[in-house]
Amino acid sequence: MELNRETILQYLHERQFEIGFFDSDAELISKEIGDGNLNFVYRVYDAARPTYSVVVKQAPPYIKILGPDYPLPSDRLTYESRSLEIYNQFASQAVPTQHYFDSNAAVIVMEDLRGYRLLRDDLIAGIVDKTVLEQIGCFMGRVHSQTYTDNVDSATADKYRENFANSVMQSITADYVFTFPFMEHETNFYTDGLELDVKRLKTDDVFLQHARNLRSIFVTEQHGLTHGDLHTGSVMVKGDSAKVIDSEFAFYGPVGFDIGLFWANYLLSYFSHTENTDVQSKIKSAIIQTWETYTEEFKMDPSLKVRTLHAILRESVGFAGMEMLRRIIGAAHVRDIESIQEKKRKLGIEIDILKFGIYLVKERKNITTVYELVESL
Numbered sequence: 001m002e003l004n005r006e007t008i009l010q011y012l013h014e015r016q017f018e019i020g021f022f023d024s025d026a027e028l029i030s031k032e033i034g035d036g037n038l039n040f041v042y043r044v045y046d047a048a049r050p051t052y053s054v055v056v057k058q059a060p061p062y063i064k065i066l067g068p069d070y071p072l073p074s075d076r077l078t079y080e081s082r083s084l085e086i087y088n089q090f091a092s093q094a095v096p097t098q099h100y101f102d103s104n105a106a107v108i109v110m111e112d113l114r115g116y117r118l119l120r121d122d123l124i125a126g127i128v129d130k131t132v133l134e135q136i137g138c139f140m141g142r143v144h145s146q147t148y149t150d151n152v153d154s155a156t157a158d159k160y161r162e163n164f165a166n167s168v169m170q171s172i173t174a175d176y177v178f179t180f181p182f183m184e185h186e187t188n189f190y191t192d193g194l195e196l197d198v199k200r201l202k203t204d205d206v207f208l209q210h211a212r213n214l215r216s217i218f219v220t221e222q223h224g225l226t227h228g229d230l231h232t233g234s235v236m237v238k239g240d241s242a243k244v245i246d247s248e249f250a251f252y253g254p255v256g257f258d259i260g261l262f263w264a265n266y267l268l269s270y271f272s273h274t275e276n277t278d279v280q281s282k283i284k285s286a287i288i289q290t291w292e293t294y295t296e297e298f299k300m301d302p303s304l305k306v307r308t309l310h311a312i313l314r315e316s317v318g319f320a321g322m323e324m325l326r327r328i329i330g331a332a333h334v335r336d337i338e339s340i341q342e343k344k345r346k347l348g349i350e351i352d353i354l355k356f357g358i359y360l361v362k363e364r365k366n367i368t369t370v371y372e373l374v375e376s377l
């Protein structure tokens with residue numbers, strides 16, 4: 001059942017009791033607000049009190065912007081719903097409340113983050129807020145450590161593995177982050193002038209071996225609940241509040257993938273602000289801040305903690321490098337870079353990003369502290 005602006009009202013009315021949000025006689029109004037690629041997202045509000053609203057997300061059994069010829073299992077919303085439950089258990093302040101989930105229709109009704117902006121837009125505008133970093137560092141530290149294999153009994157770990165065996169979405173990420181950007185592939189595109197750099201990368205055997213190793217870690221390592229798509233477009237902010245959304249890629253995997261993606265998107269922003277050293281130095285502090293809060297919140301037996309965090313850091317650095325590279329030469333680019341108007345400046349920035357991404361991938365085992373990471377910028 002695919003909802004639209006009209007049928008969604010009937011759908012909510014019929015489930016008013018289970019959802020428990022609107023009054024039974026409320027007149028509801030809907031508006032499509034989703035700007036994403038995969039799913040439909042609506043805001044529905046009470047006509048008499050427009051600030052009284054929910055967000056309804058529905059996953060069609062295909063990729064929204066491409067249409068029914070491009071199938072994608074709608075159970076991706078089951079993983080989003082399950083992860084929202086765990087997030088609400090361990091870090092409720094950092095996610096929207098989930099009011100209702102319907103697995104048949106692949107619909108989540110959740111708290112409307114009204115007045116929140118995408119973190120990416122703030123970074124593009126040069127706004128780097130320390131409390132956002134603390135909150136996301138805290139969110140990751142809590143969720144990763146509370147679900148970490150060494151912190152839970154084996155039955156619980158098995159349950160996580162089973163509940164988050166999100167294999168279709170995981171293999172999409174594996175292809176689009178670790179493989180397709182580094183081969184001839186129809187979805188790749190990049191700025192004119194990068195041809196030589198791309199060719200060099202695609203024939204760099206040492207790099208390609210690292211990319212395969214990181215892909216293998218991504219696919220096989222099962223350590224904790226990983227959001228799987230934690231870029232700066234998956235975080236919404238307002239004042240000192242930051243909320244994580246869009247966890248349809250959630251899987252039980254290498255938790256460093258979240259840190260890596262998050263850092264990579266800050267690093268992309270760093271390079272985009274070449275002419276603003278103040279913003280750049282704030283982004284450097286932000287990267288350090290995320291890690292410091294993360295390690296503080298990462299609860300684990302001290303005899304294991306240092307070693308575990310070392311391993312997570314190394315993986316995070318490698319994943320960050322891969323994410324930076326694929327955002328320049330793969331299928332999905334970021335607005336932070338795409339919005340740079342002056343062609344020559346954009347090309348220069350992209351060349352620097354490629355260099356830094358390759359450096360992170362190749363040197364990840366030699367980068368042992370977050371300070372070394374930031375100093376190498």
Ligand SMILES: Nc1ncnc2c1ncn2[C@@H]1O[C@H](COP(=O)(O)OP(=O)(O)OP(=O)(O)O)[C@@H](O)[C@H]1O
Pocket residue numbers: 033034035036037038039040041055057096110111112113114118233245246248
């Ligand atoms: N709970 C919410 N409150 C307010 N706005 C929201 C909420 N959830 C999503 N949005 C808005 O809808 C947009 C799309 O949401 P979301 O990223 O979950 O959809 P998606 O289709 O999965 O996106 P993508 O194609 O990037 O995976 C967000 O960028 C945000 O602007």
Ligand SMILES: [Mg+2]
Pocket residue numbers: 036038246247248
């Ligand atoms: Mg999504």
